[in-house]
Amino acid sequence: MLNQLTISELTKKLAQREVSARETMQSCLDQIAKVDGKIHAFISHDAADALQQADAADKELTAGVKKPLLGVPIAIKDVIAVKDQPLNCGSKILGKFISPYNATVIEKLKDAGAIIFGRLNMDEFAMGSSTENSAFGVTRNPWDTTRIPGGSSGGSAAAVSADECIASLGTDTGGSIRQPAALCGCVGMKPTYGRVSRYGLVAFASSLDQVGPFTKDVRDSALMLSAISGHDVKDSTSIPHPVPNYAAALNGNVKGLKLGLAKEYMVGGLDPQVSAALQAAVKQYEKLGAEIVEISLPHTEYAVATYYIVATAEASANLARFDGIRYCDRVPGNDPIELYSKTRGHGFGPEVKRRIILGTYVLSSGYYDAYYLRAQKVRTLIRRDFLNAFEKVDAILTPTSPTAAFKIGEKTGDPLQMYLSDIFTISCNLAGICGISFQGGFTENPKLPIGLQLLGKPFGEETMLKLAHAYEQSTAWHKEKPTI
Amino acid sequence: MEYEAIIGLETHVQLKTKSKIWCGCANEFGAPPNTNVCPVCLGMPGVLPVANEEALRLTILTGLLLNSTIPRYAKFDRKNYFYPDMPKNYQVTQFDKPSTVGGFVEFEFNGGTSRINLTRAHLEEDVGKNFHFDRNSGVDFNRAGVPLLEIISEPEITSSDMAYEYLNALKDILIYGGVSDCDMEKGMVRCDVNVSIRPKGQKELGKKIEIKNMNSFSGVRNALNYEIPRQIEVLTKGGQHHQETRRWDDVGGITETMRSKEMAHDYRYFPEPDLMPFEPTDAWLAEIKTRVVELPLAKKQRFIKDYQLPPADAQAFVWDVPLGSYFESVAKKSKNPKAVANWVINNLRAKLAENGGSLADLKFKPEHLVELIELVDGKKISSAAAQQVFAEMFTSGEAPALIVEKKGLAQVSDTGAIEKFCDEVIAANPKPSADFKAGNAGALNFLKGQVMKLSKGKANPGVVGEILEKKLKS
Ligand SMILES: [Zn+2]
Numbered sequence: 001m002l003n004q005l006t007i008s009e010l011t012k013k014l015a016q017r018e019v020s021a022r023e024t025m026q027s028c029l030d031q032i033a034k035v036d037g038k039i040h041a042f043i044s045h046d047a048a049d050a051l052q053q054a055d056a057a058d059k060e061l062t063a064g065v066k067k068p069l070l071g072v073p074i075a076i077k078d079v080i081a082v083k084d085q086p087l088n089c090g091s092k093i094l095g096k097f098i099s100p101y102n103a104t105v106i107e108k109l110k111d112a113g114a115i116i117f118g119r120l121n122m123d124e125f126a127m128g129s130s131t132e133n134s135a136f137g138v139t140r141n142p143w144d145t146t147r148i149p150g151g152s153s154g155g156s157a158a159a160v161s162a163d164e165c166i167a168s169l170g171t172d173t174g175g176s177i178r179q180p181a182a183l184c185g186c187v188g189m190k191p192t193y194g195r196v197s198r199y200g201l202v203a204f205a206s207s208l209d210q211v212g213p214f215t216k217d218v219r220d221s222a223l224m225l226s227a228i229s230g231h232d233v234k235d236s237t238s239i240p241h242p243v244p245n246y247a248a249a250l251n252g253n254v255k256g257l258k259l260g261l262a263k264e265y266m267v268g269g270l271d272p273q274v275s276a277a278l279q280a281a282v283k284q285y286e287k288l289g290a291e292i293v294e295i296s297l298p299h300t301e302y303a304v305a306t307y308y309i310v311a312t313a314e315a316s317a318n319l320a321r322f323d324g325i326r327y328c329d330r331v332p333g334n335d336p337i338e339l340y341s342k343t344r345g346h347g348f349g350p351e352v353k354r355r356i357i358l359g360t361y362v363l364s365s366g367y368y369d370a371y372y373l374r375a376q377k378v379r380t381l382i383r384r385d386f387l388n389a390f391e392k393v394d395a396i397l398t399p400t401s402p403t404a405a406f407k408i409g410e411k412t413g414d415p416l417q418m419y420l421s422d423i424f425t426i427s428c429n430l431a432g433i434c435g436i437s438f439q440g441g442f443t444e445n446p447k448l449p450i451g452l453q454l455l456g457k458p459f460g461e462e463t464m465l466k467l468a469h470a471y472e473q474s475t476a477w478h479k480e481k482p483t484i
Numbered sequence: 485m486e487y488e489a490i491i492g493l494e495t496h497v498q499l500k501t502k503s504k505i506w507c508g509c510a511n512e513f514g515a516p517p518n519t520n521v522c523p524v525c526l527g528m529p530g531v532l533p534v535a536n537e538e539a540l541r542l543t544i545l546t547g548l549l550l551n552s553t554i555p556r557y558a559k560f561d562r563k564n565y566f567y568p569d570m571p572k573n574y575q576v577t578q579f580d581k582p583s584t585v586g587g588f589v590e591f592e593f594n595g596g597t598s599r600i601n602l603t604r605a606h607l608e609e610d611v612g613k614n615f616h617f618d619r620n621s622g623v624d625f626n627r628a629g630v631p632l633l634e635i636i637s638e639p640e641i642t643s644s645d646m647a648y649e650y651l652n653a654l655k656d657i658l659i660y661g662g663v664s665d666c667d668m669e670k671g672m673v674r675c676d677v678n679v680s681i682r683p684k685g686q687k688e689l690g691k692k693i694e695i696k697n698m699n700s701f702s703g704v705r706n707a708l709n710y711e712i713p714r715q716i717e718v719l720t721k722g723g724q725h726h727q728e729t730r731r732w733d734d735v736g737g738i739t740e741t742m743r744s745k746e747m748a749h750d751y752r753y754f755p756e757p758d759l760m761p762f763e764p765t766d767a768w769l770a771e772i773k774t775r776v777v778e779l780p781l782a783k784k785q786r787f788i789k790d791y792q793l794p795p796a797d798a799q800a801f802v803w804d805v806p807l808g809s810y811f812e813s814v815a816k817k818s819k820n821p822k823a824v825a826n827w828v829i830n831n832l833r834a835k836l837a838e839n840g841g842s843l844a845d846l847k848f849k850p851e852h853l854v855e856l857i858e859l860v861d862g863k864k865i866s867s868a869a870a871q872q873v874f875a876e877m878f879t880s881g882e883a884p885a886l887i888v889e890k891k892g893l894a895q896v897s898d899t900g901a902i903e904k905f906c907d908e909v910i911a912a913n914p915k916p917s918a919d920f921k922a923g924n925a926g927a928l929n930f931l932k933g934q935v936m937k938l939s940k941g942k943a944n945p946g947v948v949g950e951i952l953e954k955k956l957k958s
Contacts, residue, residue, distance in 0.1 A: 081530045089529070101523050103530060202529040206757035235532050236759050314757055317562050320573030321527045325623065336568050363564070363752035372754060 002027040003163045004481070007072055007220040008247075010166055014061055014071045021061065021071030024166070025054035025115055028073045032118075032164045035484045038145050041159035043078055043136045044086060045118035053115040060113065069227055070113030075165040077156045078119040079126055080211065081200040082106050089202050090122040090152075092135040093322050093347025095329030103200020104235065105169060105211050105228045112227040120168060121155030124349045125319060126176055126204040128152050129421050132412055133351045140408070141184060142482040143448050147405040150180030153214070157184035160214045162484060167224055168214045173204050174307050175400075175425025177212045178437035182400035182451020185439055185482070187221045187468070188214050192458050193432035194239035195225075197232030203318040205311035206237075208429040217478050218438055218469040222246035225461060241459050249462040250469040255289030257467060260393035264300035265424060271403040277441040277450040278399050281471060285397070288470055293393050297385040302378050303427045304419055309362045309375035310430070316359030322347065354415065383431040390457045395464050398424045400437040400451035424453060434461050438468045439477035449477075485683050487719065489712045490690070491647050492639035492678040493704075495654060496632050497664045498610065498671075499542045504629035505609050506533030506576070511631070513670040517615075517624035525629035527571030532758050535560075539631035540583070540762065541772050542663050543607045546633060547584030548776050549661045550602055557763050558583040560607075560756040565749050568621070569612035571628050577608035579753040583762065589637070590781055591653030593646055597781070600650050601638040608632050627671075633663075639678065639689065644708035651675065651701045656780045660805075668700050677704055681715040681725070690715075691725040695739055697732045707732040711739050783808070791821035800829055807833060810843050814850045823857045827874070835878050847881030856884040868941050869893040897944040899951065902935070905943060906951050909934045920956050928952060 002010070002024045013019045029047050036042055050073065057071035076082055079089045081099040083106075088094045106116055123133040131139040131154025139154040141147040142162040149158040153170030157180035160168050170177040172190035181188025189212045196211045203209055213224030226247065231240035261282065282292055324330035324343030331346045333339030348356070362371035389396060401421055411418045428435040433455055440452030452471070456464030472478050501511050507524035524531045547554050561579035587602040610630040615622045635654065641647045655666045655673060666673050675698060680690035695711060698704045715725060727745040732738075778786075780802045787798035787808075801808030811828045815821035832853075836842065856873055859865045865873065865888055876887045888894055896902060909931055910917050919927040928949070935948045 079530075087529060094529070097529070099530075100528065101531075199532050200530045203758075234534060236534055237532075237757070313754060316752075317564055317572075317574045317754070320564065320566065321529070321571065323566065323573055325568050326526060326571070327528075336566070340566055360752065363754055365750045365752070368752075368754075 001163070003031045003166070005166065006216045007069065007166055007223050010072060011069070015066075017061065021054040021057040021115065022051060024071065025050050025073050025117075028163075028165050031162070035142070035162050036164060038140060038484060039142055039158050039162050039164070040137055040139050041120055041149075041155040041162065041164055042075070043088065043090070043119045043121050043134075043155070045075070046085070050115055050117035053117070057113060057115060065113075067111075067113030068223060069109065071115065072113070072166050073115045073117060074109055075118035075120050075156070075159050075168040076106070076116060077153050077168070077170045078122050079171055079202045079204075080105060080169055081202070082116055086119055087202065088119070088136070089126070090124040090134040090136060091347065091349065091352070093328050093344070095327070097327050101200065103211075104197035104232045106200065108228050108230070109169075114227075118159070118165065120153070120159055120170075123152035123154070123176075124352050125202070125315070126152040126171055126173055126209075127315070127351050127355055129175070129179060129418050130406075130408075130411065131155060131180070132408065133349055135349060138408055141405045141448075142484050143185060144405065144446055145484070146407055147448070148183070148408050150183035150401070150405065152176040152180075153188070154180050156214045157181050157186055157188065160184070160186045160216060161482060163481070167216070167220055169211055169228075170214055171201055171204075171209055171211050172425075172429065173208045173311060174429050175422045177214065178425050178435055178451070178453055179401050179422065181214055181437040182453070183405040183449065185449030185451075185477075185480070186214055186216060187218055187436065187438045187472075187478070188212065189221050189225065189436040189461075190428060190434060191225060191229065191461060192434040192456075193429075194237055195241070195434070195459065195461070196228050197230070197235040197238045199232055199234040203314070205314040206318060207314060208307075208311055210429075218436070218465060218472050219247055219250055221436065222250060222465045222469075225465075244462060246462060246465055249466045251466065252470050252473060254285070254467055254470045257290045257395070257463065258293050258393040259285055259290050259467070260293050260295035260389055260396040262295050262297045262300070262389070262396060262398065264297050265398050267402070267423070269402050269420070270399065271443070273443045274399045274401070274403060274450050278397070278452065281397065281440055281452050284471060284474060285467075288474060290467070295389040295393060295396065297382075297389060297427065299378060299381045299385050300427060303382060303430060304423060306375045306378045306382065307422075307426045307430060308358065308419060309371050310379060312355045312359030313363050313372050314359070316356050316363065319348075319352065319356055351415070379430050382427055386427070386431040386433055386455070390460075394457070395460070395467050396455040398453045398455065399440075400424060400453040404443045404448035404450055428455050433458050434464055436464055436468050438472055439475070441475075441477055442480070485720070487681050487716045488684045489642060489708070489715075490639045490680050490682065491641035491643075491708065493637045493641065493647060493650065494676040494678070495635045495637075495651065496674045497635065497658055497666065498673075499539050499631040499633055500662065500664050501536055501538045501542065501631055503536060505536045505539050505607075505631040506629055509629065512626075513667075513672075515626055517622070518626060520626040521628070525571060526625055533576060533756075535759060535762070536631060539607060541775075542631070543583045543605065543633055544764065544769065544772050545661055545775050546605055546635070546658065546663050547587065548773065549657055549663070549779065550584070550587035550589060550605065550635070552584040552587030552602065552605065554583070554764065554769065555581065555585055557581060557761060559761040560759045561753045562756050564752045567611070569614050569623050569628070571612065571625060575609060575611065576756050576759070577634075578606035581761075582606035589650060589654050589657065591649050592781065593649045598646065598649070600640050603636040603638055605633055605635040608634060639680070644705045644712065647677070647708055648701055648705040651704060653781065655701075660780050661777055662775070671699070674699065675704060677707060679708060679711055679715070681712065681719060691727050693725060693727070694729045695732050696729060696742065697734075699734070703732060703734055706734075706737065707739060710737060714739070791815050791825065793822060793825050797825045797829060801825075804833075806843050810850075814853050817850060818854045818857055820857050820861055823861070824853065827853060827857065831871075831874055832878075847879070848877045849881075852877055852883055859884055859888065863895060863897065863944055863946075864888070865893055865895050866941060866943075866945060869895065892942070894942065895944050896939055896942045897947050899947065902939070902943050902947055902951055903955075905935045905938045906948070906955055909938060910952075910955060917956060928956075
C-alpha cells in the first residue's frame with residue numbers, strides 16, 4: 001500500500017523507479033475514495049490535476065532529476081493559498097474564491113518536487129480545536145469516527161493518519177497543528193515564529209500563526225521542515241536564519257541532553273492515562289540517557305487569557321477584509337454598512353463572530369490598556385519564562401492535550417472548556433518558540449492516540465526533532481494504524 | 485467681543501516612489517482602473533506587506549527638510565474602519581511612534597517671516613478611489629498602497645491667508661527636496677483642516693471642528709473664509725459649538741455637518757504585526773542626509789543677502805533650480821553679481837527658451853559672462869554693444885574681448901573723436917539744438933541718439949551727453 005509509506009520510504013522507492021509517482025498518487029486517491037466518506041478530511045480535491053503533476057514528476061524521476069520531495073503527494077489545509085485552487089478557509093464567506101497566487105510554502109514544496117493536491121478541512125479561519133466549526137461539515141477521527149480529530153487543522157491530521165496522503169500542511173496559532181496530530185496519532189510540528197514564511201497563509205492571528213507539517217514519523221517532519229523553511233522577502237516577519245538539513249540531526253543520541261518538566265503543567269483535568277503516558281516517556285528518556293530537570297513557567301496560568309486577547313484582537317482586523325466588496329459571497333444592502341453587515345452576518349460562523357466581537361472589544365477605546373496592552377506585557381513575561389527555562393534545559397516535555405479525542409458535539413456548547421483543551425500548546429505560540437507533537441501511546445477502551453509534546457528553543461528545531469525521533473524510534477506507537 | 489481663529493492643518497502628500505509602499509505595483513497616476521494592482525494591494529487573503537525602503541527614506545528626508553527629530557524607533561499600526569475603498573478595511577499607518585516628530589515650516593507672510601511648528605509627519609498607505617455611476621459604484625485600487633505622508637501642523641495658524649501661505653511653502657519644500665511632485669490635479673496633496681474660535685486673549689482652545697474634502701489650497705482658503713465667520717456668528721448669537729466633522733462643498737461654497745463627535749470612529753489602533761518596527765541606523769541616516777537640499781526660503785534670503793539681488797530675482801532662482809545654480813557659479817567669480825543676475829534672467833533664460841538649449845551645453849564659459857560684465861562696467865563697451873557680444877558669445881562660444889575686437893565694438897571715449905561727431909550733429913540739426921538752448925531738455929536725448937548712430941553705437945553715451953551739453957550751453 002503505497003499511500004501508507006513515509007516520505008523517506010517513498011522517495012527511496014521512487015528514486016529507484018521501484019514505484020511511480022502516478023501509482024502513489026493513485027493509491028492516495030483510492031484511499032480517499034474508500035475512507036473519506038467516513039472521515040471527511042478533504043473539502044475538495046482535483047484528482048486529474050494531481051495525476052498530471054504525478055506524471056510530470058515521473059518524467060523528472062526517469063530523467064534522474066534529484067529533488068527532496070519529488071513525486072510525494074502532499075495535501076494542503078484550506079487556509080494556504082494554492083494558485084488556481086479554491087481558498088475557503090473552512091468558511092462559506094469566500095464563496096467560489098479561487099486563489100490567484102501561490103503561498104511561499106507552496107512554491108517551496110513545488111520546488112522540492114512535491115505533488116500539491118486537495119483542500120483539507122479545518123475550523124473556520126482556523127478558529128477552533130475540533131474541526132467542528134467548518135462550513136463544510138465536521139471531520140472525523142480515523143481512530144473513532146464518533147470523535148473529533150482535533151483542530152483547527154483536523155483535516156490535515158486525519159488525512160495523514162488515514163493514509164489519504166503521504167504528508168500534509170497545517171497551520172498552528174495556538175496548537176492547531178500539534179493538538180490534532182496528537183488526537184489523530186501522527187506527528188505535527190509548529191516551527192519557531194519566523195522560521196517559515198506566512199506569505200499566502202490567510203492570517204488568523206499574524207503574530208502567532210505559523211505553517212507546519214503533518215507526517216507519519218519524525219524523520220518526515222524534519223524533511224518537510226527543511227523544504228518549507230527559510231527567509232522570504234515577501235514576509236517581513238520571516239527571519240534570515242540558515243536552514244540546516246534537519247534530518248541529519250536525527251542520530252538517536254540524546255545522551256546528556258536536558259529535558260524540562262514544568263511543574264505548572266501538572267494540572268488537574270489531566271487524564272490519568274495521558275499522565276501515565278507522560279511518566280512512561282520520562283522513564284524512556286532517562287533510559288536513553290537524557291537528564292530530566294524540573295523547571296518552572298510561572299506565568300502559565302495567564303496563557304489562555306493572554307492568547308484569547310492577542311489572537312482575537314489581530315483576528316478582528318485580519319478578517320475585516322471579508323466584506324463582500326472585492327470577493328466573498330456578497331449579500332446586497334442599501335448602503336455599504338448594510339452590505340457589510342449582511343455579507344458578514346451570513347458568511348461567518350458563530351465561533352468566528354464570537355472572536356471578532358471579542359477582538360473588537362479588547363481594542364476599543366477605553367479597554368485597550370486594560371486588555372490588549374496588558375496582554376502584550378504578559379506575553380513578554382511568558383516568553384521570558386521560556387527563555388529562562390531554556391537556560392537550564394534543551395527542551396520541555398509535556399502532554400500535547402490534557403485528554404485524548406473527545407466526542408463530536410461534546411464541547412461545542414461550552415467554548416471555555418474548548419479553549420482550555422489548548423493549555424499545553426498555547427504558550428508556545430505566545431513565546432514564539434517551536435513545538436512538536438508525536439505519538440506517546442494509546443488510551444484503552446476506547447483505543448485512542450495520546451500525543452506527547454516537546455517544546456524547543458527559538459530555532460532549536462534540530463535538538464527538538466532529535467529528541468522526538470529518539471523516543472519514537474525506541475517505541476512502536478507510530479507504526480500502528482487505525483482501522484476505518 | 486473680538487474672536488480669533490486657531491487653525492491646524494493635516495496635509496497628506498503622496499511620496500515620489502517608483503512602486504507602491506507594500507508591493508511592486510507602479511506608483512503612477514492615470515493608468516486605466518485596476519491595472520496597477522496585485523494580490524498585495526488588493527488585500528487578497530493571505531498577502532503580507534513589505535515596506536518600500538525608498539518610501540521610508542523619503543519620510544526621513546522630509547523630516548530633515550522640516551527640521552524634525554528623527555526617532556530611532558518607529559513602528560506601523562493598523563487603523564481600523566470599514567470603507568469600500570479600503571482593501572483590508574484597516575489602513576496601515578503610524579500611530580504613537582511616527583517616523584518624524586516636531587519640526588517647523590517657515591514662510592513669508594504679511595511682509596515678514598512666519599514659523600508654524602509641526603506635531604509630526606507619519607507614513608501610511610493611500611486607499612483606493614470610489615466612483616459612482618448611474619446604477620452602481622466601482623472602486624479603482626490603482627491608488628491603494630501609494631505611500632502617503634501625513635504632515636500635521638500645530639494649531640498655530642491664525643487666518644485663511646496664513647493657511648494658504650503655509651501650504652504653498654510646504655509644497656515648495658517637498659518639491660524642492662524631491663519628496664513629492666505635489667501635483668494637486670492628480671490628488672498628490674490633500675488636506676484636512678481643524679479650526680476653532682476663541683475670544684481674543686483666551687488661553688484655552690474652542691471646540692475643534694474638522695473640515696474635509698478640500699481639493700486645492702484655494703479650496704482650503706475658501707472653506708476657512710466661510711467657516712471662521714460662521715463659527716463667530718454662532719458664538720456672537722449666544723450659540724455653542726460641538727466637536728464635529730464638516731464637509732466643504734466647493735460648488736456651493738459652504739461647509740456642512742458630516743458627522744458629530746458621537747458618530748466619530750473608534751479606530752482601534754494596534755501595532756501592525758506583519759511589519760517589524762523601524763529602527764534607522766547611523767549609516768542609513770547619514771546616506772539620507774546627503775540628499776538634504778537648501779530650503780527655498782533660506783536660499784532666497786541668502787541670495788538677497790550674499791548677492792544683493794532684488795527679491796524677485798532671488799525668487800526666480802529659487803524656482804528655477806538649475807538656473808539658480810548657474811547664477812551662483814558665475815556670481816561667485818564676478819564683482820557684480822547683480823549684473824550677473826540680470827544677464828542670466830533677462831538674456832540667458834530668454835535665449836535658452838528660444839533655442840530650446842540647456843545650461844549643460846552652453847557654448848561659452850562662466851568666465852566669459854564675468855568678462856562681459858567687466859567690459860560693460862569698465863565702460864569698454866556700451867550696453868547696446870554688450871547685447872551684440874552676448875548674442876555672438878551664445879552662438880559661437882568665443883571670448884567677449886575677441887568678439888569686441890573682431891566686430892570693432894569697443895566704446896569710444898576719446899573726446900576728440902566724440903567732439904567731431906557732436907559738431908556734425910549740431911550742425912545738421914539746428915532746430916533741436918535751438919530747442920535745447922530754449923530750455924527743452926528732452927531735445928538733448930534726440931541729439932545724443934544721433935551721435936550714437938553716427939558712431940555706430942561705439943561712443944560712450946555718458947561722454948556724448950557731457951560734450952553735447954557743454955557745446956550747446958557755451
Ligand atoms: Zn500591488
